[in-house]
Structures are given as structure tokens and as C-alpha cells.
Amino acid sequence: MDTLFDLPANQPAPARPGADDLLEDLNPAQREAVTHAGGPLLVVAGAGSGKTRVLTRRIAYLLGQRHVHPGEIMAITFTNKAAAEMRERVSSLVGRRANAMWVSTFHSMCVRILRREAKTLDMSSNFSIYDSDDTKRLITLVARDLDIDPKKYAARTLAVHISNLKNELADPETAASNAGNDLERRVAEVYAEYQRRLEAANAFDFDDLIMRTVSLLQVFPAVAEYYRRRFRHILVDEYQDTNHAQYTLVRELAGTEATDTGIDPAELCVVGDADQSIYAFRGATLRNIEEFERDFPNAHTILLEQNYRSTQTILSAANAVIERNPNRRAKRLWTDSGDGEKIVGYVSDNDHDEAAFVAGEIDALAEQGAADYSDVAVFYRTNNQSRVFEEIFIRLGLPYKVVGGVRFYERREVRDMIAYLRVLANPEDTVSLRRILNVPKRGIGDRAEAVVATHAERERISFWAALRDAVDGKVALLNPRSAKAITGFVTLLDDLRETTSSGAEVHDVLEAVLERTGYRAELEESDDPQDASRVENLTELVTVAREFAEFTAEVIQDENAELVVDDGVPAPGSLPAFLERVSLVADADSIPSPDGGEEGDGGAGVVTLMTVHTAKGLEYPVVFCTGWEDGVFPHLRALGDPAELAEERRLAYVAITRARQRLYVSRALVRSAWGQPQMNPASRFLDELPPDLVDWRRLEPSSPGFGNFGSSSGGASSGPRAATTWGRRSSSSASSGSPFGKAWKDTVALKLDVGDRVSHDKYGLGTVISCDGVGPRATATIDFGASGKVRLMLIGSVPMVKL
Ligand SMILES: Nc1ncnc2c1ncn2[C@@H]1O[C@H](COP(=O)(O)OP(=O)(O)OP(=O)(O)O)[C@@H](O)[C@H]1O
């Protein structure tokens, strides 16, 4: 018998809920989607219509009613957290049998396949996973070796182009033959060498995880057949955000016709909403949802229109915003849950006041018993906007959690430690090895590194092998002091590796690294207060590793079903398992659970702060949409670009539709961006909200003196709170006005035409190359030569003069 599909002997009798239980609380369209059998199925529907619920329920139905084995199911979600939740929900419906399913993100799923099949690709299964920072490092090295001028082609630019090529499944040869200009030729050249070195380092970057899995399935029919035979049901959530590579992967896994050996295509079920596609910058393409029926023969499409999440007011607002997008399939969401509360609008003087308003409202809601902290989410467009909220939340003692931003694993000291661990797991990992070569300082300078690198290139051996050659005195031009330092380093790594291989747990290995490298001692001896917090972060990392070991130990006991028998998964609690977890962790994975009250918070949980992108798929009773200003949301970049603007609008739609009962929208007249006060007009999305749905608690003042606002004589930060200076409009009179005031007419500082020459305080001299928008929305794209092309808003106190 195939052990892969074997259930452990100690498994309790599986719970088999009856069909009625599984279908009872579904509407007819949802029911159809859950029970549909046979050909490919697309469920397209607006936000909150139960797409994710359908997917989860369908899995339960497959297991409970159609007697599908859990090992035959593969479900793909957008975040690891969503995967864990889906597994949990299915478990609660059908019991522990759910553990043998593959429920994961695209990336985790590919890692699992690649670990299993590494040999086929001439890689070893202990490969490293390079994140964007590692990628940039390697590209920088490659570009330097290819004599590419970093001023002309920055590593970041090259990285973006290479990533795009990979998302399109273009290999280096294809990229080279399609290259039509100098940039593309340079990119193709870097791409080829970068790819060679990735393979030499036994590493995959994020995009490779998908691309290489696709090519694995395409090039090796036996491998494809194995997975085709195994996975008979493939389910994909958030299908609108798949890119070309992911789409191809799904197609290869599911198949579109029977194989030569007679295996029919898997049953495919994808769910999505074209209006929520917000990852175009990662290559996501609406085409995948629009062309589903053409891509998959005999496909069936089901529409869901009833929304179960939000009030009618919230839905009408969302509809009003999204319906302005051109070329979309009109669909109307409805709910029978009633109108609910009006949307609350607020125009604040500046970003600090906006945060104070949000904090005050949250407090008031908590006090009235209208919401717990954990019911509340605060959204902003970009991570840097979280700071002002944090300041005020800390001051008021309001419990909160910021999701995203500079992540723990991106901190220098944490990355250094991870680099050590990676080298211990995979000595060929050159990027990590070179990172720690002289960290902490051990007398291996840049020159010595370069000499070793050259030796490695010449001898066509890995950097690690070249270091060993240095120990054996086989590297010419290396001075004896460096050779001695290298010997010390190699011995240190050999010793540490022994610790690892003797079965020590990850946290013990980490402790050993911190100790024996002298890394911790160096930080502890330093006077720099930052180094003290680095020590804390490292302690935290050890704790994370310990918890990981403990957690996985429980998992082994609890669900030895698949983890042990499936060779795609590294041994639980092992170093490779830990590194995999660290590499694939995403912002959304640390979102607090709704009922997950933190210790000491009295059970009310925490307010969650995050970007709209991170909030995809989630729902909260109370949502604050902040920073709704043209230039912030929609993002400045989108202001003259219809495609980008459409994407921002979808993002606004996602934001609004996260709310269940109460929605707040706010903006600040002045925002301190990059240390400089910036005046932004109201977001065009605010203007699109039907006026009768919004209760404007505070509007923009219309006093004529407002023209000076933002300059030294203005009252932006000095004046008393608006009540006295600006008055306060009652909500009844507010409904007649829009959140714009007349005041903008006075504040337009600069009128520019194409060809005008300007001088900007920060960017220097420039030439206007295009203009867009009028009045408060006027922007100009200016070529500042060496400082690049920049799109600027022309209102308020632009530090720029026309020459
Ligand atoms: N038939 C139903 N009866 C009651 N509640 C439902 C029903 N269908 C879905 N829901 C609830 O509605 C909410 C939204 O469902 P779900 O998250 O599955 O929607 P979605 O379409 O995936 O949303 P999004 O587009 O934001 O991902 C959830 O709280 C879900 O439990």
C-alpha cells in the first residue's frame, strides 16, 4: 500500500457530517458551487459573498460526502495564516483527517514539491530560499562582475526586471532573444549569470519557486504524472491575484486533458473577484479570471451576489467607488442585513489629529460596549503611515498591533543569524556565506574575500570549497594573516555544523552560534544603545526558535499522519524546517486572531493596524480607512496613469468591503511626509461616496485665510482644535457639501506647462515632461536628470520654483 495515503492507526473514526449539515447554511448558488462535480469550476463574486466559505465547505463536502481522500486535495490560499485557518475550519468539520491535505500558499506548496524533486533539477533538497534582500545582494555582485554601471542600472531595477521575466516564465535565453534595447540586453545578461550563481549556491529565489516548479512539471512528465495522480482536487482562493507563472502552475497540476496514461484532469475549483485584484505589481493579471472558460475546457461559472458581511450602506459605498472603473463586468452586491450605521467621515488638520480622532473613536466605541479592540482595524495605504497611530495609541494606552512594516526577520542582526543557520544547512549558499565571512570582524577583509572569490571562479568551485582551499594554502595571492583568519572561520563553521548534525534543536544551534562566534559578546560590550536592542532581538529570535521546536513537537504527536511520511516536508523542528518557515513568513501571518485576546488586555484584544494590501480576505466589525487623500490614496504614482488608478480603486473597494458594521473614512489636510508638511486634496474616492451615506463629523474649513495654511503663519499645528477657528459643520448641512472646500483655489502654488524649467529644493533642476489634473489635483512629472523622473503635486508649499 502507498504509505503516502495511509492514515495513522491511532486516528479516531473520522467525523462524517451529513450533507445537510454541510449545505444547510448556504444559499443555492453557494450550494451549487460546493456540490459541483466534474469539470473546472470558477466562482466569481464580489467581496464578502462567501467565496472562501464555499472553498472550505467544498473541501469538507469532498471529504464527507464524496469520500475523497484528504491526500488527494490541494488547496491554495494567499497567506500561510489563511491556509492554517482553512485547515482548522475543515478539521472542525471533518476531524483530524484534514491534516493529510495540502493547504498552503503557492510558495509553500512549491517548496514542498521542490524539496521532494530537488535531485531531478540537479539541486539538493537542503536548498536555501533567497528573499528580495538576498536577491539584491547577489544581483549587485553579478552586476559588479559584469562591469555594469550601478548608476545607470541599479541593482533594484535589474531585480524588478528579472522578477517580471520570471513571473512571465521567461528563462534567460528567452529574455536574451527578446531583448530589444540596451536595458533589456543588460537585464538578460545579468539574469543569465544570476541564475547560474543561484543554482551554484543551491538556492531558489521567490520567483524561482514557482517558475522552477512549472518547468519541473513541464520537462519531466513522470514528475507531472505523479502529482496528477495524487492530487485529484485543486482549489484556489483569490484567483484574481495569480500571475502568469502561477496560472501555468495550476494548469500543469490540474491538467486540461487526460494524460497518455489515462489520468483525467483534476477537479479544479477557483474563486475570485476581478474587482479585488490588487497585485498587478507582482504580475497578477485579470486575464486569468477573465479567460478561465477559454483556458479550461468545459468550465462552469457560478456567480454569487448576496453579501453576508457588510451593511447595505457599506456595500453601496463600495459599489459607488468600484463602478467608476472602466471595462469591468458590472455586478451588484446586495445584502438583507439592513442599512446599518452611516459611514462616518472626518477631515482633520493634520495626520496627528487624524490619529487622535481614530483613537478617540475607538475608545468611545469600547466604552459604549459597541466594539472590542479586536473588532477594530485601521487601514492605511503605505506602512510608513503607521507611525503616527502608534505614537498616539501608546500615549493613550490603547492596545494595538501593527502588522507589517520593517519586519523582524529583516533586521540586520536577525539576518546575520539566519545567514549562519543557512550556511550550516547549505554550505553552498554563497550569499549567506559572504554575508557572515567577516561578521563579527575576524580579519577577513574585502581583498581577501575578492581573492577567494576569484579563485572560486577560476577553479569553478563554490565559495565554500575555495575557503577550504585557502585553509590548505592553495589560494595564490592570499596573505598569511588572511589565510589564518579564514582557517579560524572554517574551523568554527565545521564545529558548529557538528553541533547541528548531532541533532541539537534549532535554538541550541542558535545559542551556539551567538556564543562561539563572539557575536553576542561584541554587541554586549558596545556602548551603542542600538546594540542593546539588537541583543534583545536576538534573544527574541532564540525564543521564536524554541517555540517553533515546541510547537512542531506537538504537531508530531498530534498529527503524525503526513508530516513524517511525506518526503516533501523537512523533519519537524529541524533546521531546514525552521529556515523554511522564516523564509516564507509574510506580513499577514502575524495578524492577531479576532478572539485572540492578549494577556493582560482584559480579553478585549488589540486593534490591528495594517495596509489595505495585507487586509485582503479579512473582515472586521469596525474599519477605519485613513489617509484618503489624492497623492496618498490613490497613491501619487497612480495619479496620471489610468491603469494604476484602476488598481488603486480596486484597493479602495477592498478596504471598504472589509467592514462589517461600521466604516470610517478620514483624511488630513496636512501630512508630514518625509519630514516636510505636504498638503493633499481629498481623495477622489471620498468624492465618489454617495453623500447621503456619509455623516461628515468634521469638514474642511472654508475660511478665506486658509490659503496660508501650511506656511509659517498658518494654524496647522499651532492653532487650537478646529472648533474655535474653523467651526464645526453639523452633519445635516454637511451632506450638501463635499469634503472639498473652496479653499483649494487659493492654495494652488504653481502653474506649469510641459517644457517649463524648474528648480526643486531636493531634486535640483528639472524640466516638466507632462502635466495632469487641474486645481488641487494638478500634478507634473518632472525630469530631474540624475535625480530621476518624479511626479509631484503642485499644491500647497511645494519647495520648487519655476525658472
Ligand atoms: N450563506 C451564508 N450564510 C451566512 N453567512 C455567510 C454565508 N456565506 C458567507 N457567510 C459569511 O460572510 C462572510 C464573508 O464570507 P467570505 O469571507 O467567505 O467571503 P469572500 O467572498 O471570501 O470575501 P472576500 O472577497 O473578501 O474574500 C463570512 O463571515 C462568512 O462566514
Ligand SMILES: [Mg+2]
Ligand atoms: Mg475570501
